[in-house]
Amino acid sequence: MTTRRMMVAAAAVLALGLSACGSDDPETDTGAGGDSEAEGLKVGIKYDQPGLGLKQGSEFTGLDVDVATYVAKELGVEAGDIEFIQAPSAQRETLIETGQVDMVVATYSITDARKEKISFAGPYFIAGQDLLVRSDDTSITGPDTLDGKKLCSVTGSTSAQKVKETVPGVNLQEFGTYSECVAALASGAIDALTTDDTILAGYAAQEQYKGKLKVVGQPFSEERYGIGLKKGDTAQCQKITDAIKKMISDGEWQKIVDKNLGPANYKAGAGNPPTPDACA
Amino acid sequence: MGEILSEYDVLGAFWVTIQLSVLSAIGSLLIGTVMAVLRVSPVAVLRLIGTSYVNIVRNTPLTLLMAFSVLGLSFILGLQLSDQATTNSYWWAVIMLSIYHGAFVCEALRSGVNTIPPGQAEAARAMGLTFGQSLSQVLLPQAFRGAIAPLGSTLIALIKNTTVAAVILGTAEAAGQLAEITENEGASLPTFFLFALGFVILTLPLGILFTNLSQRLSVKR
Numbered sequence: 237m238t239t240r241r242m243m244v245a246a247a248a249v250l251a252l253g254l255s256a257c258g259s260d261d262p263e264t265d266t267g268a269g270g271d272s273e274a275e276g277l278k279v280g281i282k283y284d285q286p287g288l289g290l291k292q293g294s295e296f297t298g299l300d301v302d303v304a305t306y307v308a309k310e311l312g313v314e315a316g317d318i319e320f321i322q323a324p325s326a327q328r329e330t331l332i333e334t335g336q337v338d339m340v341v342a343t344y345s346i347t348d349a350r351k352e353k354i355s356f357a358g359p360y361f362i363a364g365q366d367l368l369v370r371s372d373d374t375s376i377t378g379p380d381t382l383d384g385k386k387l388c389s390v391t392g393s394t395s396a397q398k399v400k401e402t403v404p405g406v407n408l409q410e411f412g413t414y415s416e417c418v419a420a421l422a423s424g425a426i427d428a429l430t431t432d433d434t435i436l437a438g439y440a441a442q443e444q445y446k447g448k449l450k451v452v453g454q455p456f457s458e459e460r461y462g463i464g465l466k467k468g469d470t471a472q473c474q475k476i477t478d479a480i481k482k483m484i485s486d487g488e489w490q491k492i493v494d495k496n497l498g499p500a501n502y503k504a505g506a507g508n509p510p511t512p513d514a515c516a
Numbered sequence: 517m518g519e520i521l522s523e524y525d526v527l528g529a530f531w532v533t534i535q536l537s538v539l540s541a542i543g544s545l546l547i548g549t550v551m552a553v554l555r556v557s558p559v560a561v562l563r564l565i566g567t568s569y570v571n572i573v574r575n576t577p578l579t580l581l582m583a584f585s586v587l588g589l590s591f592i593l594g595l596q597l598s599d600q601a602t603t604n605s606y607w608w609a610v611i612m613l614s615i616y617h618g619a620f621v622c623e624a625l626r627s628g629v630n631t632i633p634p635g636q637a638e639a640a641r642a643m644g645l646t647f648g649q650s651l652s653q654v655l656l657p658q659a660f661r662g663a664i665a666p667l668g669s670t671l672i673a674l675i676k677n678t679t680v681a682a683v684i685l686g687t688a689e690a691a692g693q694l695a696e697i698t699e700n701e702g703a704s705l706p707t708f709f710l711f712a713l714g715f716v717i718l719t720l721p722l723g724i725l726f727t728n729l730s731q732r733l734s735v736k737r
Contacts (some may be wrong), residue, residue, distance in 0.1 A: 326695065327700040353702050385599060392687050392696030409586070409601035410686030412579075418585060425591030426601075 277313040280323030280331050280340035280464075281303045284413070287438025287496050288343055296320050298460075299434065299496040303343040303360055303480075306488060307463065310479035325393075329353045332464050339476070340464035343432060345394065346498035346513075355469055356462035357515065360483070361493075362507040364455025365395050366433035368421065368440060372449045376428055378454035379403055385427040388417035395431040398457055414439065422448055432459050437502035455505050474514035484509045519736060520585025520697060520707055529693035530714050535611060536678040536689060541671055548621025551660070555622065556629050558647060566622065573619040580679045581612045586684045604684060609681035613674060620670045628663030629655055631735075649737045668726025671690075672719045 282289035289300040305315050323331055323342045331337045332354045343363075346356045356501050369376045376385060382403045389396040391410040400407055409426060411417050417429045418439050429436065433451055440449045463476055485491045489509050497504075520526070554566030573581075585608040589595045595606040633657060640650035656670045662665075679691035694711050701707070 297629075326698045326703055391671060391682055391685075391692050392694075392699050394699055395702075396686070397696065407599070407601050408686070409605065410684075410692070412583075412683035416583065420587060420591050425587075461582050 242293035249437070265322040266311070275315040276296050276319050277311065277339070278319045278321055278337045279308070280321050280328060280337040280342055282342045284415070285321045285343065285435055286442050287436055287500070288434055289341075290438075291320075291322075298498070299361065299436070299492060300341040300343065302492040302496065303463075303483070304339070306483050306492070307339075307341075307476055307479045310482065313476060313510065314412040322430040324332055335466070338465075339472075342464075343435065343459075344462055344464050345459040350464075353467060355465045355467050355473055357465060357473040358462035358480055358512050359460035359461065359510045360480045360489075360512070361434070361461040362462060362505065362510045363432060363434040364505050365398055365457040365459065366436055367385065367452040368429040368436040368449055368454060368457045369427065370421065370424070371448055376452060378395075378452060379456045382406055382428065384427070388420060388426045388429045390414055390417070391430060393431065394459075396511050398481060399430050402456060416447065420450075426454075433502065434448075434461075434497060437497045437500035441497075441502075451502060453499065458507070460510065477512045477515055480512045519700065520710070524693060525709070526690075526693060526695055526714075527686065529690045531717075533675070533678050533688040533714075534718070536606075536681060537611065537671075537675045539610045540613035540617065540674055540678070543610060544617035544621050544670075544674065547614055547618030548625060549656075551618060552625035552629065552637055553628050553651060553656075556651075556655070566657035570619045572623055573615055574623075576616075578612070578616050578677055581616055582609065582680055585612050587607075602688060605684040605686070609678075609685050613677065613681070615737075616677070617670055617674045621667065623657075624666035624670055627663070628659030629667065631662040632658050633737075639728070641651045644645050653727050658735050659736050664733055665726060666732040667723065668730070671726070673724055674717060675718055675722075693703070 243297075253394050278306050281296065281298070281304065283291040284296065284467070287298055289298040290296070304320075305318065309315070321331070321337050323337065323340050325342075328342060328344060329350065330484065332340055335423075344350075344356075345357060350356070367376060367379070367382075379399070379402050382399075385407065386407050386417060387399060387403075388409045388411065389399065394424060396408065396410055399410065409417075409420070414429065414431060416437065417426070420426045421429050422445060429439075433453075433455055436451045440451055458480075463480075465473055465476070476496070493504055526686060542584075551566045551569050554562045557566075557572070558718055567677045586605055590597070590604060590608060596604055598604045636654055637650060640649075645653065678685060680693035681689055682695065686692050690711055694707065
């Protein structure tokens with residue numbers, strides 16, 4: 237029964253979605269109406285985060301990619317019509333504001349500062365800042381055991397700022413990308429890498445680090461991943477929120493999480509699956 | 517804008533940029549002078565060393581040198597300059613900026629030496645001056661004066677290249693600070709222009725100064 241009602245809702249969503257897109261994007265306004273194969277969707281994702289958003293050749297894999305594909309399907313866009321565009325952290329707001337992407341699904345934490353520029357649908361996942369250490373390291377069990385340890389994170393990132401706040405005087409090495417931190421961690425030059433546990437799980441599951449690294453599992457912050465949209469696009473936000481709700485209720489959410497983060501023995505933390513916020 | 521200036525230590529970040537620039541300028545001038553002397557020396561092996569240095573360093577991206585210094589030299593070979601990660605990165609950044617720009621300083625000076633008519637070196641030798649004496653008394657003083665304009669360009673490039681240090685140094689200097697502000701407040705054009713303005717303030721007067729100096733100090737022949 238519920239499935240049928242959902243399908244009706246989805247169909248309505250689809251029709252609305254297309255007309256909404258058509259009206260604010262002159263280039264793609266071909267008067268397609270409710271036709272399901274009418275137009276593509278431009279989605280900003282990360283290209284370099286295993287388990288979340290990774291580009292290998294012309295293949296895209298990861299949690300964000302699967303969520304985007306599911307949501308797009310609910311909006312009436314087939315997987316083949318989605319165009320994935322790279323959305324590095326610093327450019328996400330700009331990409332949305334200038335209309336270069338229709339939505340951003342790229343480990344995008346919902347924050348008040350960002351809400352001033354764009355709108356969010358979701359959260360579709362709740363991550364937390366955690367620590368990645370070598371498998372044989374038992375001395376680090378959480379942020380309070382970091383005294384005298386060498387830590388690594390990305391220049392200027394929220395995680396780097398947060399850990400400086402949580403552990404004053406921490407010995408923090410900052411690099412341009414996480415890959416450099418992971419390499420240094422595996423070689424033993426640093427003791428821990430800190431950022432969102434999802435990102436850490438992705439690295440721990442990579443072929444070359446399998447069994448060598450582990451996620452500590454004591455998250456000390458809450459990162460609510462949302463889908464970034466043009467500011468004030470409540471209609472689209474509502475449709476995406478419905479799609480997320482459906483994804484969680486029909487079990488697809490769990491499948492996506494298991495598929496992408498399961499290999500690292502990662503269990504979704506407290507608060508998952510999340511309840512999406514109301515669109516404002 | 518005022519909010520950003522009060523909440524973030526933008527001036528402190530530019531102060532670190534200035535420190536990096538001054539220390540690396542001194543370092544690169546020393547390395548560059550030594551290498552230039554090697555490249556004009558009468559001994560073939562020394563010339564080869566100078567030439568190899570310039571060709572290897574000048575053709576290696578600075579980002580790579582920076583990453584290599586901390587990941588390779590410091591982490592794998594254990595050449596730690598300090599136990600504190602930020603201090604370690606700071607000094608490696610100074611060293612790598614010096615090494616990189618040393619190659620350009622060397623070439624600028626060598627071009628300066630080449631502006632001096634060969635007759636002067638021959639005259640110096642005919643007077644009985646040793647290679648060291650003719651270098652320090654005759655050639656280098658003129659070479660610096662002739663090379664002042666390209667040296668100025670190198671210094672300006674160095675100041676702007678300090679931003680590359682952000683890949684190992686974190687948020688201490690200007691580019692890293694901008695990355696942090698962008699992360700927290702979102703990318704905004706005014707913030708970007710604020711930092712761009714900072715670099716204009718640092719480099720524009722230098723550009724004018726060096727143009728002026730090159731005219732006043734040029735060797736009249």
